[in-house]
Amino acid sequence: MSALPETAPHDAARSRAAEVAERLARALPPESVLLDREDLKPYECDGLSAYRATPLVAAIPADEAQVAAVLAVAREAKVPVVARGSGTGLSGGALPHPEGILLSLAKFNRIVEVDARARKARVQPGVTNLRISQHVAPLGLYYAPDPSSQIACSIGGNVAENSGGVHCLKYGLTVHNVMRVHAITIEGEAIDLGADALDAPGYDLLALVTGSEGLLAVTLEVTVKLLPKPELAQVVMASFPDVESAGEAVANVIGAGIIPAGLEMMDRLATRAVEDFVHAGYDLETEAILLCESDGTREEVAHETERMIEVMRASGATDIRCSASEAERLRFWSGRKAAFPAVGRISPDYYCIDGSIPRGALAAVLKRIEELSARYGLRCANVFHAGDGNLHPLILYDANMPGELEKTERFAADILELCIAVGGTITGEHGVGIEKINQMCVQFGAAELAQFHAIKAAFDPEGLLNPGKAIPLLARCAEYGAMRVKAGALPHPELPRF
């Protein structure tokens, strides 16, 4: 992977690091500034471990004034800053900049206030997603977005990535469940985006900052919306003889006017991998499994699951089971939630993809992935947020086999460009980060990319916050050679070709 070079610290970089560290040490307690290579090791990658870089220095501030001080140092020394929460991101968004400061928000881990009557909580960015729901459970409330990594991922990271989860179709993404973000700009100004009210005056900067991958501001506090916990949730698990009929069933459920709380698909390879791991009792002889959840009051759930089962049956399901208890519901879900680690057990390495497509294109896309899998000679397990069209193909590979990682990357790029070709997108919920930066050149034209850079400059004129991520430079696009022919013209005609 050639994104950012691994740096061997030479003398100039060393003295630069020492200088920045010295300035930081004047503003922060000494133990909050890390300079030794050994201490920096834990920060060299996030959840996308194929990309690694050692930051110049890491700062671990404990309050807003200390964050402001770190940003002031960055500004004065003109060094980049990369903010980091739990480091679970899957697109390299928190990959350190080798010439910059890694800003860890790990000490921002307090739940500041819960207002049960107003159904909201103010939390610091380092609080984990799951902890919010656990904390407010005694009040009969919860925080809806539930990425699979919810036990570890932080809410600050969720805001940066606009994280989803398995319940998005009904309850929305992070952007739909956050009311207010308190942040600080690289210029050191505190800003409040959104409000305790249901809207705020002016431009919707809250929507703009959500999913901005740490390029616009540093989040210091998040007010999340809490929802009443549904009285009951029940999941229908159905087996299908092929992915086409499973895809058809998904369309039919929604066509029948049902919005399931969760609607997930796993293919045969994924099902086998997770069954070995969690022993949930999945149907191993079938080509595709759908998990379709209903939640709400007892009356709603009884009525809705009955209709779901009817639709599944009419769509050709060969086996249908409905969870009879909360324990069984969790068991049905356990495999889906553990899909990534389970696949990790059957292959030395795996590469997770995050494309989003119109649901109607599902069967065609899966068929094409199967063909690509044969062509590259790499197995691919498919888990799919079927309800909202978000695919997670997992390519199985062995990094120790020469050339296999490069082959995997080409396979992944083909899948992402396939997603664009059917009217979808290169990332549904994991973000662009460093991983999908080249595919951004395929998804967007030069004018859109220039507009993105102008937006960045409105918040961060000097380009110090997480530079090099999320939005590619036009020069990089020319290099990638994404010769997207659009109405007979090359996508970036203003740039020289080689």
Add this chain to the structure above:
Amino acid sequence: MADPFVSALCERIKASAEARRTLRVRGGGTKDFYGNAPRGDDVLEMGAHSGIVAYEPKELVLTVRAGTPLEEVERALAAERQMLPFDPPHFAGSPSAATIGGVVASGLSGPRRPYAGAVRDFVLGTRIVNGRGEALAFGGRVIKNVAGYDVSRLMAGALGTLGVITEVSFKVLPRPASEVTLAFAVAQAAAIEKANHWAGKPLPLSAAAWEAGVLRVRLSGAPPAIAAARAKMGGEEDPGGGAYWEALRDQRLAFFSGGAPLWRLSVAQTTPPLLPEHAQLVDWGGGLRWLRGELDAAALRRAAQEAGGHATLFSAPDKRAGAFQPLAPAILKIHRRLKAAFDPAGILNPGRMYDF
């Protein structure tokens, strides 16, 4: 492949930017009263750019050109038993001339908003022409999409000051199987308390408003769920319920008639009654307080801010007080820079939102 209307629009905006001629963007004109007074050397009429581009009920996605009448869109959705969940107001006239572009640019949502979401929550993608005359596409037709900054949602409520919207893709939802409106005779404070209490319970609420001593609450969903909720909540069924919510949405209730200034205070839903000496209507389960009369702008804005929100002079013959709550300096600075990033010549709907 390029749409001739959009190509002509790009040329026109480019020429206007060069000549520094300001443009007033106009759809159906039903919201001309909203925001600061529309001005511009020329009017950019969008009504001719009309029609549904794609509608896949099973994908829950609808793509529509900006000049398409809202009523046409709602008819197409109703035929598939679906809806725009944010309940956009139609305002003047029957049939209303409101267009989709205006719906998104104004960012206004109706009584269903606290329980279903706002305009921006359902915008999946937009095509715009920025102030440089460049046709740009953001977002798309898929429900989950985090590639690039979320410019599409930014367009909702930007009053056409960042770009001229030419096309929008929405996430749509099935219509509820049934709806019932319940009425409760209670004072304002108790109404706000009840609405917030119920919103914290798993009940199928879809609207809650109070005026003149009556709290109305709408329930939406499967009949057995509504029956169970009614048993828990009590109250009397209001047979005029459905019509009431439409009249509230479109401001056809008696409360909204006459020429007295209309103030919209958007505040934290749990805020106790504000300025009780003035007649008011409460919507959004306590989140919106509508007030009438010649009121002190500064006092209202202070009260709204203390309640976690902001006050808008929604409609009034005289808007010298400014339509919108002034922004904090650091936020205003970002606004100005964003405006310059999209519209460097400052030609799109100048002054409609703030002084840029």
